[in-house]
Amino acid sequence: MSNANAKILFGVVVTFTIVMMLVIGSSFPNVALSSSHHKNKSSSHISSSTGGAATSTSNSGVSNLNGFNNQSSSSPLYSAPSPPGFSSGFNNSGGLASNNKLVMIGFDDSYKSQILYAKPILDKYGFKASFFEVCTWIGKTKDRQTWQDVAALQHDGMDIESHTMTHAHLPTLLSSPSQLTYEIGGSKQCLANHGVNATIFGYPLNLGSDIPSIVNVVAKYYNLARSGSAPLMFLNCNGFGKQPQTDCSTYSANGKLTYANRYDIKSDSFRHVDSNHNYSPSQEFPQFVQRMNSQIPYNTNGKINAIPIVTYHNLTNSMQDYNMMASTITVDLFAQEMKYLHDNGFRVLLLNQLGYDPNNNVFDIKNVPLSTYGTTTNATTLVRAPS
Numbered sequence: 001m002s003n004a005n006a007k008i009l010f011g012v013v014v015t016f017t018i019v020m021m022l023v024i025g026s027s028f029p030n031v032a033l034s035s036s037h038h039k040n041k042s043s044s045h046i047s048s049s050t051g052g053a054a055t056s057t058s059n060s061g062v063s064n065l066n067g068f069n070n071q072s073s074s075s076p077l078y079s080a081p082s083p084p085g086f087s088s089g090f091n092n093s094g095g096l097a098s099n100n101k102l103v104m105i106g107f108d109d110s111y112k113s114q115i116l117y118a119k120p121i122l123d124k125y126g127f128k129a130s131f132f133e134v135c136t137w138i139g140k141t142k143d144r145q146t147w148q149d150v151a152a153l154q155h156d157g158m159d160i161e162s163h164t165m166t167h168a169h170l171p172t173l174l175s176s177p178s179q180l181t182y183e184i185g186g187s188k189q190c191l192a193n194h195g196v197n198a199t200i201f202g203y204p205l206n207l208g209s210d211i212p213s214i215v216n217v218v219a220k221y222y223n224l225a226r227s228g229s230a231p232l233m234f235l236n237c238n239g240f241g242k243q244p245q246t247d248c249s250t251y252s253a254n255g256k257l258t259y260a261n262r263y264d265i266k267s268d269s270f271r272h273v274d275s276n277h278n279y280s281p282s283q284e285f286p287q288f289v290q291r292m293n294s295q296i297p298y299n300t301n302g303k304i305n306a307i308p309i310v311t312y313h314n315l316t317n318s319m320q321d322y323n324m325m326a327s328t329i330t331v332d333l334f335a336q337e338m339k340y341l342h343d344n345g346f347r348v349l350l351l352n353q354l355g356y357d358p359n360n361n362v363f364d365i366k367n368v369p370l371s372t373y374g375t376t377t378n379a380t381t382l383v384r385a386p387s
């Protein structure tokens, strides 16, 4: 071997070694803290609808969550601080704060694109998500999921929940209680017929959560319900600014439905087009980053008080479709967002990991390994729902 060749070989070996060190090193922070917790849905039962304020709840499976519960209940009237001038610097992923970054990811409307495009990306990062299915849309057209898709999602630890029978706009059905029952209760039964025990209801177009006669029906069949539209869900319901609440009671003292409660969990549907803006995917990404990080000021000292709950709809590779449908996201942008969550240590939870404490009227989080709290790990948590 010539001297020159030896030098080249040496260079190759050194480079290879460095690359391998980087690869090995970078894999450690991503050790999945898999938990095999199974949500115990079987014990959740249909609650009385008296006044819409159901009192029964399933607290099973919550015993390992004392970190959350204690932290919440030790300051039941947690008053949300004003964010301390947090506007930039979201790339700061080190330190304690990164352990308090959570997100819940939901998909509405049974789009096939969620299976084709979103699922492989979720799988790549070990993320689990909640799918709100419209029962009569399943298997109906090519652009929607099949029941086999739904079964496969459930088998893979995804959370399957209800989004009515026909995506009806519930306030239009007020004069027809039987129609309301069909949409709300019927969809629970429809999913049950296919082996899914849905305990969370999603209001189509976020409509109806402010109408007592609708909420009463929802409360009859579900433990919780999700609507929109806020960047963060506050577990004590007390951070919503213009909607002051001291807890998550369904009704306020004056007998009116509250802004946020167990039947009105706030999620964030990104609409890239609305009356004020029309964002391209590259303009949309910083919005996502900002909203994901807006929880940081509220989740300090190991306490979780706020979680962004993101709701996706259709995914597309076509800019034409993206521009046409306000809630459609491009596959590239979705991939970029999931990568961001992964690379920045966000922990992805399922919506059915939200529990409700009817004694203190606050939410708590089920099945999160406490060992990851208060430590400096930046690990992605694999949370498994029932298989």
Ligand SMILES: [Zn+2]
Binding pocket: 108, 109, 163, 167, 203, 204, 205
């Ligand atoms: Zn919908």
